[in-house]
Amino acid sequence: VLFVNRSYFVMGFKTLSHLSPNMDSLVAIGSAASYAYSLVGVYQMALALGAMDLEGAHYAMMHSLYFDSAGTILVLITLGEARAKGKTTSAISALMDLAPKTARVRRNGQEVEVPTDEVRVGDIVVVRAGESVPVDGIIREGSASIDESAITGEPVPAEKGVGDRVTGATVSQRGWFAMEATAVGDDTALASIIRLVDEATSSKAPIERQADKIAGVFVPVVMAIAAVTFLGWIAIFAPGDFATAFNHAVSVLVISCPCALGLATPTAIMVGTERGAKVGILIKSAEALEGACDLDTVVLDKTGTITEGKPRVTDVRLAAGVDEVELARVAAALERKSEHPLAQAICDYVDETHAGADKDVDSAGFEQVAGGGVRAQVDGAPAIAGNARLMASAGVDVSALAPQADELAAQAKTPLYFALGGRALGLLGVADVVKETSASAVARLRRMGVRTIMLTGDQAKTAEAVARQVGVDEVVAGVLPSQKEQKVRELQGQGHKVAMVGDGINDAPALARADVGIAIGAGTDVAISSADVVLMHSDPADVATAIELSHATMRDIRQNLFWALFYNAICIPVAMGVLSPLGVTLNPMVGAAAMGFSSVFVVSNALRLFAWKPNQANEDNVAPVDTKVIP
Numbered sequence: 001v002l003f004v005n006r007s008y009f010v011m012g013f014k015t016l017s018h019l020s021p022n023m024d025s026l027v028a029i030g031s032a033a034s035y036a037y038s039l040v041g042v043y044q045m046a047l048a049l050g051a052m053d054l055e056g057a058h059y060a061m062m063h064s065l066y067f068d069s070a071g072t073i074l075v076l077i078t079l080g081e082a083r084a085k086g087k088t089t090s091a092i093s094a095l096m097d098l099a100p101k102t103a104r105v106r107r108n109g110q111e112v113e114v115p116t117d118e119v120r121v122g123d124i125v126v127v128r129a130g131e132s133v134p135v136d137g138i139i140r141e142g143s144a145s146i147d148e149s150a151i152t153g154e155p156v157p158a159e160k161g162v163g164d165r166v167t168g169a170t171v172s173q174r175g176w177f178a179m180e181a182t183a184v185g186d187d188t189a190l191a192s193i194i195r196l197v198d199e200a201t202s203s204k205a206p207i208e209r210q211a212d213k214i215a216g217v218f219v220p221v222v223m224a225i226a227a228v229t230f231l232g233w234i235a236i237f238a239p240g241d242f243a244t245a246f247n248h249a250v251s252v253l254v255i256s257c258p259c260a261l262g263l264a265t266p267t268a269i270m271v272g273t274e275r276g277a278k279v280g281i282l283i284k285s286a287e288a289l290e291g292a293c294d295l296d297t298v299v300l301d302k303t304g305t306i307t308e309g310k311p312r313v314t315d316v317r318l319a320a321g322v323d324e325v326e327l328a329r330v331a332a333a334l335e336r337k338s339e340h341p342l343a344q345a346i347c348d349y350v351d352e353t354h355a356g357a358d359k360d361v362d363s364a365g366f367e368q369v370a371g372g373g374v375r376a377q378v379d380g381a382p383a384i385a386g387n388a389r390l391m392a393s394a395g396v397d398v399s400a401l402a403p404q405a406d407e408l409a410a411q412a413k414t415p416l417y418f419a420l421g422g423r424a425l426g427l428l429g430v431a432d433v434v435k436e437t438s439a440s441a442v443a444r445l446r447r448m449g450v451r452t453i454m455l456t457g458d459q460a461k462t463a464e465a466v467a468r469q470v471g472v473d474e475v476v477a478g479v480l481p482s483q484k485e486q487k488v489r490e491l492q493g494q495g496h497k498v499a500m501v502g503d504g505i506n507d508a509p510a511l512a513r514a515d516v517g518i519a520i521g522a523g524t525d526v527a528i529s530s531a532d533v534v535l536m537h538s539d540p541a542d543v544a545t546a547i548e549l550s551h552a553t554m555r556d557i558r559q560n561l562f563w564a565l566f567y568n569a570i571c572i573p574v575a576m577g578v579l580s581p582l583g584v585t586l587n588p589m590v591g592a593a594a595m596g597f598s599s600v601f602v603v604s605n606a607l608r609l610f611a612w613k614p615n616q617a618n619e620d621n622v623a624p625v626d627t628k629v630i631p
Contacts, residue, residue, distance in 0.1 A: 001070075001071040001074055001075060002031065002035065002070065002071070002074065004074075005074040005075075007024075008024050008027045008028050008031070008074065009028045009031075009032065011024040011028075012024035012025040012027060012028025012029065013025070013028055016028075016029075020216065021219045021220060021223065022216070022219055025219060025223075027074070029223070029253055031070045031074055032070075033246070033249075033250055033253075034067070034070035034250055035067065035070040037246055038065050038067045038070065041061075041065050042065070044056075045057045045061055099116060099132070099134065099168055099169050099188075099190055100116060100131070100132040100133075100134050100169075101115065101116060102114065102115055102116060102134070103115075103116050103119050103125050103134035103135065104125065104126045104127070104128075105119060105123050105124065105125055105126070106123070106124040106125075106126065106178070111126055116134045116135065116184075117185065119134060119135050119181055119184050120181065120184060121181055121182060121183070121184055122180065122181060123180070123181045124140065124178050124179070124180055124181075125137060125178070125179050125180075125181055126176075126177075126178050126179075127144070127166075127172050127176070127177055127178075127179065128172065128176050129144070129172055129173065129174045129175060129176065130171075130172065130173070131171070131172055132168075132169060132170070132171050132172075133146070133166050133167065133168050133169065133170050133171070133172065133179070134168055135168045135181045135182075135183060135184045135188055136165070136166070136167050136168050136181070136182055136183035136184075136187075136188045136189055137165070137166055137179035137180050137181045137182045137183070138163065138164070138165055138166070138179060138180050138182055139160055139161060139162050139163065139164050139165075139166060139177045139178070139179050140162065140177075140178055140179060140180050141162065141177060141178040142161075142162075142175060142176045142177035142178060143159070143160060143161040143162070143175050143177060144159075144160055144172045144173070144174060144175030144176065144177045145157040145158070145159055145160075145172070145173045145174045145175055146158050146159075146160050146166060146170050146171070146172055146173070147170060147171040147172075147173050148167065148170045157173050160177070165182075166179055167188075167189045167190070168183075168188040168189060168190050169188075169189075169190040206287060206290055214565075218256075218568075222252065222253065222256045222572070223253070225252055225256075225572065225576070226249045226250075226252040226253045227249070229245075229248050229249045229252050229575075229576045229577070230245045230246065230248070230249035231245075232245075232576075233245035233248050233249075233577065237577070237580075247585075248575065248576060248577045248585075251575040251586045251590075252572060252575045252576055255568075255571045255572065255574075255575045255586065255594055256568050256571070256572050256575070264557060264560030264561045264564050264602050264606075265557050265560070265561070267560075267602065267603050267606040267607075268553050268556040268557045268560060268606040268609065269286045269289060269553065269557075270606075271553075271556075271606050271607060271609040271610060272289055272549060272550075272552070272553030272556070272609055273286070273289060275549065275609050275610060275612055276289075276546065276549050279542075279545065279549075279614070280521075280535065280536035280537045280539075280542060281533060281534075281535060281536070281542055281545060281546050281549065282533065282534040282535075282536060283532070283533050283546070284531075284532050284533065284534070285532060287532075288516055288532035288533055289549075289550055289553055290550065290553075290554060291497070291515055291516050291532070291550075292499070292516050292533070292546055292547050292549075292550035293547070293550040293551050293553075293554045294497045294515075295450060295497045295498070295499050295515065295516060295547060296449070296450060296451060296496055296497050297450065297451045297452075297453065297491055297496040297497065297498045297499070298445055298450055298451070298452050298453070298498075298499045298501060298543060299453045299454075299455060299484075299487065299488060299491070299498060299499065299500045299501065299510070299514070300452060300453070300454050300455070300472070300501045300502075300540070300543075301454075301455055301456070301484070301500075301501060301502035301503065301507050302454055302455065302456035302458065302463070302466060303432060303456065304502075304503040304520060305501050305502060305503055305520055305540060306434060306435065306438045306454060306466065306470055306540060307432040307433060307434050307435060307438075307466065308432060308433050308434075308435055309432065309503070310341075310345075310432065311341050311342055311344075311345040311414075311430050311431065311432050312345050312348070312349070312430070312431065312432075312433050313345055313346060313348075313349035313428050313429070313430055314413055314429050314430065314431050314433060315408055315413065315428065315429030316426065316428055316429075317401060317404045317405075317408075317426050317427045317428075317429070318425070318426040319400065319401060319423075319424045319425055319426045320400070322425045322426055324353075324354070325354055325357055326425060327418060327425045327426045327428075328349075328350045328353065328354040328357045328358075329354070329357040329358050329361060330361075330378055330383055330385075330418055330420050330425055331346050331350060331385065331418050331428065332346070332347060332350040332354075332357055332358035332361075333358045333361040333363040333376070333378045333383065334363070334366075334374050334375070334376055334378065334383055334384075334385045334418070335347055335374065335385065336358070336363070337363075337366045337374075337376075338366075338368065338374050342414060342416065342430050343374070345430050346416070346428060346430070349428070361378060361379060362377075362378070362379050362380065363376050363377070363378050364376065364377045365377045369384075369386060369390055372386045372387060372389060372390035372393070373385045373386015373387060373390045373416070373417075374386065375394075378420060381420055381421040382394075382420075382421060382422070383418075383419065383420045383421075384396070384417075384418075384419050385416060385417065385418045385419075386416065386417065387415075387416070387417065388402070388405065388417065390417075391417050391419060391424070394419070394422070395422060396417070396419040396422055396423070396424055397424060398417050398419075398424045398427075400424070401417065401424060401426065401427050404427065405417070405427055408427075408429040409461075410461075410465065411429075411431070411465055412431060412458075412461075412462040412463075412464075412465030412466050413429040413430060413431040414429070414430045414431065415427050415428075415429055416428050416429075416430060434466060434469050434470060435539070435540060437539055437540055437541040438469075438470045438540045439469065439470045439471055440541060441470075441539075441540040441541040441542075441543055441544050442470050442471050442472055442540075443471065444541070444544035444548075444615060445543065445544050445547070446471070446473075447615075448544070448547060448548070448551075450547065451473050451474070451496075452472040452473050452474070453472065453473065453474045453475070453476065453487075453491075454466070454467055454470075454472045454474070454475040454476070455475075455476050455479045455484055455487060456475070456476070456477055456478075456479060457477075457478060457479055457480065458477055458478070460477040460478065462477075463475045463477035464477075484500075484502075484507060484509070484510040485509035485510040485512075485513045487510070488500055488510045488513045488514050489513055492513075492515070497515050498514050498515050498516075499514055499515065499516040499517070499518055499543070499547075500513070500514035500516075500517050500518065501518045501519075501520070501540070501543055502518075502519065502520070503519065503520035503538070507519075507530075508529075508530040509530075511530040511531045512530045516532050516533060517530055517531035517532045517533070518531055518532070518533045518534075518535060518543055518546065519531035519533070519534050519535065520535055520538045521534055521535050521536040521537065521538045533546055541614075544614070544615075545614040548614050548615060549612065549614070552609060552612050553609060556605060556606055556608070556609055559605055560602045560605055560606060563598070563601060563602060563605070564598065564602055567598045567601075571586075571594060574586055
């Protein structure tokens with residue numbers, strides 16, 4: 001048993017020789033002392049039997065043999081720690097098991113099954129219904145309904161077709177497709193998640209370094225207490241009774257082994273980061289997990305974070321005597337040839353609501369008007385699309401639609417007029433729509449006492465309209481990319497703990513500057529690499545979830561540290577023999593069992609985080625905010 005657990009002795013005596021004893025030193029000294037004293041007892045028995053002193057041999061057998069203690073101490077400690085570490089790393093093992101072991105690849109015109117490790121970038125991989133996607137790639141043929149919950153946590157399957165990206169370890173629920181592998185091996189999204197979780201669980205949070213300092217002082221103090229206990233019993237309380245003095249000294253060493261103190265922080269960090277990965281929040285370091293607990297200000301980029309980052313047609317206003325199909329027909333004919341983002345939004349709207357409306361339209365002479373819109377000949381008549389200034393220059397009367405255009409503009413939407421043959425057909429309101437969860441996310445942050453600030457390059461009027469929808473405390477409009485980092489630095493200079501949430505390349509400096517940088521998962525690689533936390537769902541609600549997870553993890557750590565230290569404060573005096581007059585004593589085996597129980601207790605408390613769930617907040621139940629607008 002001692003040989004199997006020799007690592008305790010190697011590390012324990014090594015650190016002791018360097019005058020920096022740790023918890024291994026306590027285990028090693030306690031177990032080695034029990035074994036050495038027992039070995040001496042065996043020879044005492046042999047000498048007594050050789051002299052035919054049966055009473056002496058019986059006394060040596062009853063009071064000098066602690067081989068069982070030496071072995072049991074190590075067994076209990078090893079089993080307790082193994083169970084603890086096994087439980088806390090279960091999530092990483094589960095992630096690794098998600099990836100299929102084989103893939104069906106087209107080679108020389110045939111489909112062959114090969115180990116996933118042999119798939120190379122550029123290979124065409126075939127995936128059927130019910131199978132897991134082996135690597136990351138782009139669909140080149142077919143379509144499917146993909147369950148991405150293992151990666152993103154989103155329960156609703158995503159419909160994928162030609163040109164769409166698919167991620168390894170997701171599952172095709174129905175359909176068939178052939179995909180081109182774009183990332184394999186350690187470059188896949190799943191491998192990146194596993195690597196981030198592993199790095200986070202192995203990194204040390206500031207509070208863990210404090211626990212290490214406590215242990216560094218605690219171990220020498222315990223060794224001194226054990227020495228005093230031995231001397232006190234052999235010289236004062238039980239003069240000459242080496243066995244009793246030895247028993248109490250070893251019990252002190254074993255029962256005070258700060259394994260629980262050592263497990264208190266890393267187990268909670270492991271479970272917290274793995275729980276975050278389960279809900280789509282990748283935390284890159286233990287320091288970021290702890291730092292999120294102290295945040296009092298969250299700075300949010302508008303486009304792509306609070307809003308979807310993609311313009312959509314939100315409103316349709318028709319002129320008298322015009323139906324929606326006619327408007328859609330002319331709008332599509334005008335915008336098909338334009339590369340402007342607003343034009344793409346209009347074409348998407350027509351394709352979704354009036355598919356094929358412009359298929360028989362004769363469109364010619366397309367021309368873009370700088371700062372105004374576009375114009376062309378549609379079915380032989382002049383057609384234009386754009387702002388009121390363009391309409392006025394073409395002599396089109398849009399006065400009947402002007403009040404509705406002003407209404408849309410007040411809601412941060414862009415009104416686009418359409419006219420054919422000098423007659424106004426109507427207007428479409430286009431906007432970068434606020435994400436459904438943005439308002440509730442801000443509400444949750446406010447309930448936690450976190451101040452929210454929105455940064456945007458938009459004009460103040462547009463920014464104010466978006467801010468009014470989500471309820472942020474402050475909005476700073478007209479911000480240049482370089483000024484985002486400056487704003488974060490300014491807030492830190494005022495003593496605030498700041499998180500920056502963004503998704504673009506221009507957000508990277510601010511993400512790196514912030515106390516905690518949070519990147520939207522659908523953003524750029526530069527933003528993600530600059531951040532401390534990555535939100536796989538691209539959902540602003542996960543900002544609040546990440547902070548809540550940090551609070552839950554830190555609460556768990558503080559509870560663990562309290563119970564670990566409280567346990568030692570109670571048990572060390574008992575092991576010293578304070579309660580001996582009452583007939584209460586501890587032998588080393590009982591001490592090892594009690595110490596093992598303390599470790600199990602601490603780990604069990606940390607494992608409760610696996611059942612943790614984020615809070616929900618309905619923005620309708622939160623009092624309105626008087627948003628401060630800074631142009």
